[in-house]
Amino acid sequence: MRYYFSKLDKEGREIYKKLYFGMQNFEKKISLKGTENIVREIYYMIIKDNPMMFFVHPSKLTYFKIGNYVWIEPIYVYRKEEANKIMNEINIKLKPLEKKLKTINTKLERERFIHKYLLENVRYKYNCSEDDFECHTIVGSFLYKQAVCDGISKAFKQLCDLARINCNVVFGDSWNEYEKPQKHAWNMVKIDKDWYHIDVTWNINLSQRFKYVRYDYFNIRESDVIKDHINFDKLEICDSLKNNFFYENKCILNGRNELEKFLVDKLNNIKNNNASKNIYFKLYLKENEDACSLISNAISKASIKTFYFSTGYTLNSNSTQNVYLIRLN
16 A cells, blocks of 8 residues: 555656666666655655565665656665575565464454564664665565564554555654753554554564553554654644554543552452553653652552462653553563
8 A cells, every 4th residue: 555655746756656666677877857855855755655665775765857858877785686586585474474364363463463573573673774774674574573663664564554454654762861852753644534653663663671561652643652752744643542552441530549550450450350560551741740759659548458468579761751661560
């Protein structure tokens, strides 16, 4: 499903198709009628729409203008024979996944399967340079099980294409640990009639760090994603919670009273049914409220009400997204 192609007018689609097929044929020079800005923009649309276009450099492009034509000189990072061999290897990896996806009924269930597969099979590759192109493509994700954000988001897009789920790759910035913007990539996905943001890369990193499958950035609204993702094109309206993990599992809480009731239910379930001692939820607070203190007090009150007393707990927080994980000892 070529999302960005669908947004182009007739002239833009002609440029897209000529450039796409030219690169598929490993042409050294491709002439296109249009401005440099439009041609460059469409080039990156092709990269985002087509994860299997891993054999052209994901971020570098050579071009020059002569008259009314822009001449593109794609930078091929593999020879055609090498690219075909790698493509066959990727297809072999994808075949059982495609077969499995065909047995899953709903788009949401297929999306969950894809998300879980990537969390279990891909690691974030640190110290990846711009010229280490494999980690910026599906080659890193599927063949080496290591990639950075754009390689992971392209892998998610490729699997969504196989699952017949409308999805696009989003390029923008995110806030790093030093509160400075850095280049980042993630996805938007359409489930039923609604669009959502999903950042599989950050869910991978959180899951590996805390040894717990995380859904902090699974099908979230624009009002949530803009808290730590910036400078991106707002392509679709993302304002639904219907297929958000926390909404589905009834663990979006507002304030002290809802938190205490939620924890009482969870502790009773642990006490009576030997349920998991991991308590995962999203908590919205009033301004100036301290989450750690509020959660600590709520656990104490819930313990007294349920007569369930643990020897202690750890609290993992993603305060930007108001997400908390309590792990009882």
